[in-house]
Amino acid sequence: MIQRTFLIDVMFGVQQGNTDIFLSSQESEAAYTPSTAWPQTCAVAEAKFFKHVAARAGEDSFHLGCLKACAYILVGYNFSPYELKTVLMHLLTAIPVECWSQSYFVQRMEDILHYLRCCVEEKRLDHFLIGNKAVPAEIILPWEFRVSVPPNLFQRVARDPDRHEQALYETEMLRDRFKTLLTSGK
Template identity: 55%
Template structure:
């Protein structure tokens, strides 16, 4: 066939064996992602109906982020977590102001979300029944209106991650029966201080794990602040960490729109992620390598027949990065980021950030990384 022309038969057989072993996994991830997306759509609809006349944050449509929602995963099926990112907007009569958190040095940019009341008197004059929090007495407000966001989910003037997580967990527990999926799935809210983790079970099938993360958009960009901590840092409850997860999800959607049928980039991610399990190389390192390669190698070069070639490219690129002690963050100072991904202006003009800075600064860590890669 045209697809196999010019290939060595043994290589072609090996590629098919690899593909058969991981194709089911990529397809199953896509199917379960659709189930999670439908669930979140219905859950957030019920939430908006419940809090229509209150002053809690306005929940925006959920965005699937992280490896499982991108179509690959380093984890076994039973451990896969589908992360859904829910942006928050201020309710009527409130506004959000982002302030850089300078209280302590952190490896990742942290910000506080100051909540301020704004005058709504003009809307009252147009017939809006909401009372202005700034220009009505506390007595009148208390008797006629739900409390402001400052009185419910803030600590001082700042939006509190932990209070939001607890509020949403309680809502899900009480409102689950109103969600259509409750007829098919049992649901359990798992302990979490900064997100809402759900375990869904349907008859004899494997459980479905979902984590709902809350976020605040930076301007009109695809860069957000996230309620989720990192493995290395759990910040104070009023600090939100900068995240690139939504921009990464947008990038993979951009690639999917251009990729040929039966393209192999997700299969490459899936297989390499499994190879790197147990090593010091994180799945975020792998994802960054593949994102760079997807902008360097033309998209038609990621078709099925090129599977082994692209696997080799991924490992060679990672090898070069380890030897040179440098792997650039994908979104800083990178001219190859697609224009349709909206970044803050200073991102495109910034100096590249080295994700392997620890290898450049620590010769022992570099020696360990070289040894681990050679062992692969």
């Protein structure tokens, strides 16, 4: 008989009003966050968005496959998985769900990389849930989220010319890595 050990991370969350936004006990990326300071998390709202898309997409929808491919090609670059997920969420509201089937995989990945490149050129990637009128109504957001100006996830790129140059270079490297993945599978 094989014995297995599982580690379970318990994370507490407090719902913010009657919304899909929570305050979470999960540690933030800040160097020091007191245990009494719980950061706001959009994880439930984002999961609800992906469920919303899946409910409207066909069985052969490959939008999550695109997300996995993005995570794979991202390794070693300065873009975070969250930034690529944000790009994907923006495109899921802009491109009809029937165009996310596996037969469109290459085209959708090219769209993701092109959108990322445009955001880097503009030095701006808007937060998906804040100030975005394209967020489906069934995702319950605080009123402040709906009416606020979306924060720029690429502030570091906008403020630092060296980071901007590096990000432009890395978008080209991501395209090359994707082409290599298509041709060699690696």
